[in-house]
Amino acid sequence: MPELPEVETVRLGLARHATGRRIAGVEVLHPRAVRRHAPGGDDFAAVLVGRVVTGVHRRGKYLWLALDSDDALVGHLGMSGQLLFLGAEAPPGPHLRVRFRFADGGPELRFVDQRTFGGMAVSLGGAALPAEIAHIARDPFDPQFDPERVVAALRRRRTGVKRALLDQTLVSGVGNIYADESLWRAGLHGARPTDRLTRPAGRRLLAHVTEVMGEALVQGGTSFDALYVNVNGESGYFDRSLSVYGREGEPCPRCDAVVRREPFMNRSSYFCPRCQPRPRRPSA
C-alpha cells in the first residue's frame, strides 16, 4: 500500500541507482503491467531501448524517469508494485512483470507486482511532467504546493473529509493509512462534511497530513506486510509509529478509548471514537 512516503523512498533509490544509465534492453513479461501504454508492450520496449535516464521525479504516488529523448517512463506501484535493482542472475520470482537491462552491465531494474494494480507506460514528451498525470494535484512536499488554495477547494467540496483527502485531484499522495493517521492527529472524524470545516481546521488538517507523511518518510515508509519495500528489498519502520491504522481494539495512544474499525469505500477506516466523534450530520 505505497503512499507518498513509500513512493518517495522508492524515488530516492531510483535516482541513486538509475540516473545517468543507458537502457539496453526491456522485457515485458505480463501485458497488464503496461496496459496504460496504448501502443502495447513491443512499442513500450522499442521506445525505451537506447535512452539515458536523466532524472527521477514524483508527483503524489506517481513516479517518472525522465529520459534524454524528452520522453518519460511513468510508473505507479498500485497496491503491491516494487521496483528493485538486482543482478541479472537473481531468480525472476512469480510476480516479475518488466525487466530493464542497462548498457553498463550493472544491476537491472525489475518491476515486480503481485496484485497487478500497478503499471508502467512511456509518456512521449513527458520528461518535465507527463500529460497522463497532469490531472494529479500537487502533493504537500511540492515546492509549489499552496495550502490556502487546497483549504479553499476542500471547503467547496460537498463530501466527507476523508473522501476528500483520498481524492488525488485535490491533494495527492494520501492513501488510506495516512488519511486515517492525519484525521486522528487532527481530531476529526472522516465523515465530517468538508463544507462545514472551518478554515483554521482545514489548515491544521493539512499540516498534520504533511507532518505524518514527513515522519514516515524519515523511517523509510510503512511496511504493513511484505509487499512494500525499497529498491533494495528492505522494509520501512513507520508501521510501529501508527496510532490508529490497523489497531482495531487497541487503546488510543491519546485517551485510551478503544480504536474502532469501520467499513469505508470497500476498505476500512480506523479511528478513536472519543478523539474523533462522529458528526451529527455526517457526510458519507
Added chain:
DNA sequence: CGCGCCTCCTGTGTGC
C-alpha cells in the same frame, strides 16, 4: 459536472 460506487487482481487468513 460533481459525487460515489464498482471493478480490476492475488495471496493470506479465518471460519465452518
Added chain:
DNA sequence: TGCACACAGGAGGCGC
C-alpha cells in the same frame, strides 16, 4: 482437511 469468503486498496470509469 478443504472449501468459501473476507480483506488488503489506488484509481479509472461510469452511472446518477
